[in-house]
Amino acid sequence: MEIFVLAFFALGYLVLGGADIGVGMALPYLGRGAGERREVIAAIAPFFLGNEVWLVAMAGVLAGLFPELEGELLSGNVAVVVPLLLSWVVRDMGLWLRGRVPGVRWRGFWDGAIVAGSWGLALSLGVLLSDVLLGLRGPVALLPALLVAVVLGAHGLAFAALRLRGELRRRAAVLSGGSGEARTYALTAAALVVVGVLGGLRLPLTAGPTASLLTPVILVVTPLLVAAQAWVWWTFRHRVTGPSYL
Amino acid sequence: METVDLARLQFALTAGAHFLFVALTLGLATLVAVVQTWATLTRNPVHLRMTRFWGQLYIINYAMGIATGLVMEFQLGLTWSGLTEFAGNTFGASLAIETLVAFFLESTFLGLWIFGWNKLNRWAHLAAIWVVTLTAYASAFWILVSNGFLQHPVGYERAGGVLRLTDFGAMVANPTAQVAFFHVLGGAMVTGGFFVAGVSAYHLRRRTAEQDLFRKSLRIGIGVALPATLFTATFGGIGFETLQPAKAAVWSGDAARIAAAQAELAAAHGPGDYLPPAGWVQTGALTMLIAFAVMFFFSGLSAVLMLIRPAVRSLRVWHRLLTLMIPVPFVAMLGGWVFREMGRQPWAVYGLLTTEQAMSPLTGAQMRVSLTAFVTVFAALIVTNYLLLARAARRGPDAVTLGDRPLDAPPTEPALSL
Known part of the structure; x- marks a missing residue:
């Protein structure tokens, strides 16, 4: 059961968080001018906070249920985890700060931070997965990582196609061709789930003794967490019609 | 510096920065939630503008709190795997509960609050900020349960070279955690109160627009700061009873x-x-106590002055001093934190695991690269973020974009349909 809890949050992050990482990666392609970029960011704005907590929750589940693995996985991959965290921080701050000052240069700078952070995050997730999945380390791990990044990028485009309108939507749907936007999203999401599951199968997942206490608690609160997220999805289910607060 | 010292410095800088941001977050969230409640009940436009103004400052501050917080959480596994392997089965439980029960909901609802402005029903929107505030408290509580265990381990047994939890209730009821929670919560209210009072005083002194809004805010800020200072000091005093013998000595x-x-x-x-290092412990505690004395005296004096209408309007010396007081609660927070955390050295888990044993098997080179990278990025971001906070505070409610009517909404809609 503990393994399913971990998988739930890890896969939830890959699918939900993966979409907003992908949109960040594709930002220069999707948004050609400052106004367009702002609208593209509005596609992920209400979701990115709620998405990234899936990874935080996964870290919490690791700390509580698999503390030994947590230490091994993180400290054993310090060369990947440090860039991952830095990319995450840079990307987040780009999203938070870009709209706070009106200047074109200010926005351009932080849009750059969003793009760089999104690519950094995607590639470091990819490198981490290639270590776990294939046991590859060093520069050679960048090849499978690039593949993971491409899948994340495609997933982001699929998500953007579902959220944006007009020219932006057409640009985002470059991979879907015509009307298959939802199908493309389902496909890229499935690809990420497969990668995540294969990675998880390679991890030594033996739950610690606290599981007997913690697992029931997690099982009780999880429906509540999903309901809260569902409220957000429902509230922002319509296509983006203009810029957001970011 | 030895590798373990580099790891400690990295964690201390991350946690210290995080503490500064979350202290203001906790305090401001409470004030914003209360003001928004009032605004929702009365539909008073001044309170609506207050909610948006203080809400925007709250969000700018919040961003850096998340960034430092998530790096801190991952640092536990990254640089302190000895600690997670040895004691993860105990305090890891409260960390897990914190992320799931508290932080997950806090972030989800914060998104709903920020982007759901003018979109959600006004009662639902009000509920969102209250969920954000209460889950922020819950977050602080569970983190301090974890910290309390490291300070004063209870409810565990030692089996096969690692700890395991035997009594979850005892870990939660740990006085070292409980007292610290109320102390920190009070400290956050002091920080929020002085911040609101100080920013309001700036606008009163400069005679900017919205004098009414800032007179009200000034009174709220001082009205919170004085009782919160006493509350915090009371729990701080009780906290002295829970000190480890070496720290107390x-x-x-x-x-x-x-x-x-x-x-x-x-x-x-x-x-x-x-x-523990005597210099750090004594300096930390003294800093905290002196700052408390200053805040207590000043908030008491201000509580009297704010009842005198002409003083609120135009006692500009007082206004200037109030603004200058903004950093003092932050200094007190850091002083108290240094006292608490340096004072438990050389232990990571008091009496059970030393800080040196808690360290991950990392090389000096790895630590130096990691430390340099984090310090560089965080220093730049923190400075930027504080400059932005000051800029938004100075520019006043007119420049607030939080809760703006959506640009795409039909123009017939009222500008504020909270």
Whole structure:
């Protein structure tokens, strides 16, 4: 059961968080001018906070249920985890700060931070997965990582196609061709789930003794967490019609 | 510097920065939630503008709190895997509960609050900020349960070289955690109160627009700061009762007590130096106490002055001093935190695992690269973020974009349909 809890949050992050990482990666392609970029960011704005907590929750589940693995996985991959965290921080701050000052240069700078952070995050997730999945380390791990990044990028485009309108939507749907936007999203999401599951199968997942206490608690609160997220999805289910607060 | 010192410095800088941001977050969230409640009940436009103004400052501050917080959480596994392997089965439980029960909901609802402005029903929107505020408290609570365990381990047994939890209730009820929670919560209210009062005083002194809004805010800020200062000091005082013997001895400076504490620990754990660094412990505590005295005196005086209408309007010396007071609660927070955390050295888990043993098997080069990278990025971001906070505070409610009518909404909609 503990393994399913971990998988739930890890896969939830890959699918939900993966979409907003992908949109960040594709930002220069999707948004050609400052106004367009702002609208593209509005596609992920209400979701990115709620998405990234899936990874935080996964870290919490690791700390509580698999503390030994947590230490091994993180400290054993310090060369990947440090860039991952830095990319995450840079990307987040780009999203938070870009709209706070009106200047074109200010926005351009932080849009750059969003793009760089999104690519950094995607590639470091990819490198981490290639270590776990294939046991590859060093520069050679960048090849499978690039593949993971491409899948994340495609997933982001699929998500953007579902959220944006007009020219932006057409640009985002470059991979879907015509009307298959939802199908493309389902496909890229499935690809990420497969990668995540294969990675998880390679991890030594033996739950610690606290599981007997913690697992029931997690099982009780999880429906509540999903309901809260569902409220957000429902509230922002319509296509983006203009810029957001970011 | 040894590798373990680099790791400690990295964690200390991350946690210290995080503490500064979350202190203001906790305090401001409460004030924003209360003001928004009032605004929702009365539909008073001044309170609506207050909610948006203080809400925007809250969000700018919040961003950096998340960034530092998530790096801190991952640092536990990254640089302190000895700690997670040895004691993860105990305090990891409260960390897990914190992320799932508190932080997950806090972030989800914060998104709903920020982007759901003018979109959600106004009661639902009000509920969102209250969920954000209460889950922020819950977050602080569970983190301090984890910290309390490291300070004063209870409810565990030692089996096969690692700890396991035997009594979850005891870990939660740990007085070292409970007292610290109320102390920190009070400290956050002090920080929020002085911040709101100080920013309001700036606008009153400059005679900017919205004098009414800032007179109201000034009174709220001081009205919170004075009782919160007393509340915080009370729990701080109780906290002195829960100090570890070595910390208490070093703080007292009494040579006989220090020698006794050292002898007792050496008898229990073998030869070694078991005393925390006296300079840090005493400076931390003194900083906190002096700052408390200043805040207590000043908030008491201000509580009287704010009842005098002409003073609120135009006692500009007082306004200037109020603005200058903004950093003092932050200094007190850091002082208290240094006292608490340096004071438990050399232990990571008091009496069970030393900080040196808690360290991950990382090389000095790895630590130096990691430390340099984090410090560079965080320093730049923190400075930027504080400049932005100051900019938004100075520009006042007119420049607020939080809760703006969506640009795409039909123009017939009222500008504020909260």
